Amino acid sequence: MAGTVSADDKNVSVAVEDLSSGTTAGYNVTDDYVTASIVKLDILSTLLYDHQKDGTSMTSDERDLATKMIENSDNDAASALYDDVGGSSAIEPANRVFGLTDTEVDDSAFGDTTTTATDQVKLLRQVFTSDSVLTSANRSYIQNLMSHVETDQRWGVSAAADDTSSSADDYMLKNGWLPRSATDLWEINSIGEVQHDGHTYLVAVLSAQNSSMDSGIDVIQKVAKEAVDALG
Template sequence: MQRLKGELIECASRKPRLARALTRDIARSLAGRASWASLVLYDRTTRTSCTYRADEHYDSASIVKPIVLGALLHVRDGDLSEEEQDLARRMIENSDNESTYVLWDIVGPENIRCFLDDAGMTNTRIDEYGYMGLTQVTARDQATLLEMLTGEDDAVLDAEERAYILGLMHDVQADQRWGAPAGAPADASVQVKNGWLQRSDANLEDPWDRGDWKVNSMSALTGRAYDYGLVVLTENNRVPGDGHPDAGWAYGMDTIEGVAKSIHRNLYPGR
């Protein structure tokens, strides 16, 4: 383990050298970043895991969308109408917010809460005013979702329902496939969902505070011998003084991709 910004990076593996290398390189990739970050890695194949600030809460932005779809399938027993399937496709593949809110209203917060509880995502908090992107998520809970989707337990969603969600995440449009998959093995099957929004709790009249970008990414890597997932959540991705308004978003993406590349490189070197 290694301490970064007062918190521990903890990695464990059946390969002790791998755990040490991951701890070291995660710390190096985040050490010079202004972003606050949290992450969870699990790899069933190498029996490796890493956590850093895993239970800190972040605005979800669009990584809440697989939760909405999971809750819809849960309440419908997997039987979606053609309209619901079209809305689900646009929600996941294109990250369309209007489609998400239609499905959010169809499912309702009580059923979303029921799905979260059944999935073991008990630290996820639904926004009391119904803003889906302000759902408070943790890296640990989002990794729990990925583990459920890629696992074999039918207790929450059956195999067909899990494959349906993963299939849409596999087909996310090309310009939204950044983040946690960066540097992943070329022969892995990549399922991804990213989220980003600009919101600041600080006084926006402060000339320094140009807004705080929240940038998040979650990915499941499967196929061949791969069976692992990575969640990286970030905030405090600030827009520099006179910089482009999207600079904070790009900074957050770079933070995520830096740590992701170090993780993939250590887990599966040369792939």
């Protein structure tokens, strides 16, 4: 990854795990990045984990909000669920259970939460593997939402899948994008699971200081594809 990452002034990190072989790899994985909307996966995972502990189920309103939050990346729905779950005071303890050690939730603006590529793969493990505190039913519920992200948001780690088309079922993902008003630069992130050459991969690509949304998408898609190809 050195050439690609250096060409982007080292403003991108990637972590990959091959679930078929157990092999892991990463580049710049200890660098902190603003999550933008990928934090919505953390919000939903926390909500489901808390329901598990309490022996309760999601309400119909929560399910409607969760669908909008993950499939459409709706910020109002995310804000409502963030408040329902108890904000950072609930998400941070859940993250410790999930094994996320380098994620700091921003209580005043959840999209400004910071994280690392390594932590995001740990979160993906909670969603996509049996080595998880989440029940099989809850994992399947999250996966279903991530497989139905709206068409114009199906970019990112999907570039590493065998079938990269917007209607493909070779990937499940959640993306995040955030323009910084102080610099006019973009945070662009993508996390998810992809199928490639008979293997299943968890992939997290985080980036910052992008001149535009499109340029950031180009970078993370190239990094995701090269990382999976290298690990395969």
